[in-house]
Amino acid sequence: MDINVILGLIIGFGSLIVAFILEGGEPGALLAVTAAMIVFGGTIGATMIGFSREEIMNVPRLLKIALRERPFDLNQTIENIVNYAVLARREGLVRLEKELDNINDAFLRTALQLVVDGTDPEQTRNVLEQQIYATGERHATGISIFEAAGGYAPTMGIIGTVMGLVHVLSNISSPDKLGPSIAMAFIATLYGVSSANLLWLPLAAKLKNKANKERVYQEMILEGVLALQAGRNPTLIRSTLIAFLAPDKQRAILSGTAAKGGDAGAQALDRKGQS
Template identity: 35%
Template sequence: MDKLSLLGVVLALVAIVGGSVLKGSGIAGLMNPAAFVIVMVGTLASIMLHTPMKTFKHGMKIMRWAFRPPQHDPQALIERIVEWSGVARKQGLLALEGTVESEADPFLKKGLQMLVDGAEPDAIRNILEVEMGTHEHFDQQGAKVFEGMGIYAPTLGIIGAVLGLMAVMKNLADPSKLGSGIAAAFTATIYGIGAANLFFLPIAAKLKAAIAEQTRVREMAIEGLISISQGENPRNIESKLQGYLH
């Protein structure tokens, strides 16, 4: 669990609700069902028009990465790769066949299977890099779902404010309704700008960071597997892969 993300959500709510209370508007000033419908439903409608169904579903699926990112242990992976290289040098690449069957990560399993099958280093690199790039691109498109929502939400907030002001203009003859009407109109702007800058855009950035980390680990894995196929010394492989660590 990413505690920083959870803390960010809590502080975002504190900033909006606390700010409203301190400014004298109160919590009730933030409650406006019409503004919520215009901004949130409108933003959802916009992103549905913006993205293909497959991409939209993937974006919703990986949203959890912002709070529970995929777990990677690069140091443990380096140790495993060094162990595999030692086995390959002593017993040959075919000795890794049992490792292939027990490997849970599909990406590593595919690379190990190519090693066992005796594929050329260039072929292993090309195939794995294509797969890595394809996964990265699809994940990035999922992250852009929230980036798009962060772009549309403020505009929908302005639309909500304009619609609210239009309703206020119809009641100009009754000054007692003007103050509350104008306040309600600007609530939509708060929803739009707040949702974009306190949720949608930060979520997109957090997802992109998780995707970049996953790609870095896969790049390291590719380099390790290529080194094994070329018969490099395990110590040299370990020194090379350590360069990928922060």
């Protein structure tokens, strides 16, 4: 589970409630069933209008994606592709067919399957780019659902407040009830603004962040597999793919590669000296 999402929700909503209590407010004063119905019901209804039934039914899966931690280990994937390139240069591309069953990532497995099947490099690129595009479009639709909800929620909060004030003004002959009624009316605005900025929009940002990471991961695999198919040197493939990593990780890999090269050179000199 992505603990950042849970911690963020707890810290965000918890800060609002604790601050309200420190100001002398009663937690029960923040509870308003009618305001919640207007804001959350109205937000969900307005969002449903803008999307198809299939897209709305996909929301639970999107929530699971937002809550699930799925790290993309770029370093290990680079090493795997380099190892595949070594095997391909040594034993031919057909040798990679034995490795397909051991690959868990569907995109990488598809890419290598195209190579093993002897697909034209240009066609391989087209197929994989189409998959990347389709995945990005699917993610964009899911993200837009939460962004739409984040846009509707504050407006629904204002609508709830206006409705509450209408009720207040209709009972203006009872001055002793005006204060609590006005306070209750503004709870709807609180629900709308807080849900938009602490729930809907952050979830959209989380999904967007994960979609960007997946896109970079898939583009790296695309370039690596095409380089492998072209028969490029494994060392050159590694040097090309580390451009997808953050600078600190690039330096770590380069320093590790240099150290391995230095060790290999030293061993070669020792063997030469012994001979």
